[in-house]
Amino acid sequence: MTIRTDSEPVDEPNSLAEVEAALRWLATRKDGELLRFFREAVKEPASESATVLRSLVAPTESLIGESAESRVFAVWGLIVDEIGSAGSSRHRYTLMAAFRVPPAPGGTVWKVTLSDRFRQLVLLPGIFGDPPPTTATPMHQAWRRALKALAARLSQKLVSLEEPDWRPYISIGRAAAEVLDERVAWRARPASKGAQPVFAERMLVTAVMRRRTVWRRITERDIVACEDGVDDYVVQARNGWTHTPEDLLVTALWACRVVGAYPGDRGVARLRFRRTLRKGERYAFVSEALDERLDEGHRWVDVDVDHHGIAPGGLTIQLTFDPDCLPEACWWYAEQLEFERRCQPPDGDPRLLPIEDGFVRHTFFDGCHPRESYGIAFKWSPS
Structure with missing residues (x-):
């Protein structure tokens, strides 16, 4: 970044227009993985990549003493993290396609051209309409809006991030790069006989805290049926409490309905889909768990994999804490x-998560195996 003096105008490399142009240039590359262009931008100042991506890579110069590769991972980690925070499912999936962030629909890899990647999104049920569109026009429309929103968020971050703020993004970028290299070869461990017959390509868990209680837990799931005849899913909302969750209510928000509950445990419910799935067919649905008791101090938000696994990079958990009741630490x-x-x-462990404005988020870039648990835990100050 150019340093301003009293006699010189400000030359701001991360202006909104420059950031948007850099992102658009990246999304339209057909000749290689995106990290290659970041490496060129950092290591070869005279390259085209360095000129076009200056607005994105120049702020990482504040990482004094770090290697060029760490700077590459830092900027890539920031982009991946901001894509994951997109509030609209359409915008999030469009950005994932544009920048080839796994998982791609169908458990494959993203195609070469931007238009072909947008056409892959037709495989996602419900995201771009039901029935799905026959062309990529809705994806291109979503792309224009999502690009502007992403550029705006990145521009703000690139101006404000100091050296310590960049370090978590190095870990995120490195993990995301490993997923890009290894995702196709990843296989979940065998599921148990009683496992639910679905594989999750994506699961987004959003928890809203009131005091120390997980008051609302909204879960978006994009699944693939592992056998013919799948028409329901059993949800189990487990948030790290000690009381019997008689006041926990599970409701259906989208593309499903509650058809059965389990006596004595309102934290478990059966959701019925709108249609019966064949093996390999994809489906997306959303449910919510609401805890009406606010006197319990929850210790974590947990995902218990009781099905055939979650794709690498497919599980994201995010929490919004009560501003009057923040934990001492999250991991x-x-x-x-x-x-x-x-x-x-x-201190210094990469599992520790920063709490920014009462918000914390983590994406599990490794695949999630059946019969295992994954989550975010937090420590409260003594009462």
């Missing part, structure tokens, strides 16, 4: 016993 856990997830990692 993500994977495949740990209950007593292990309670233990706060030491």
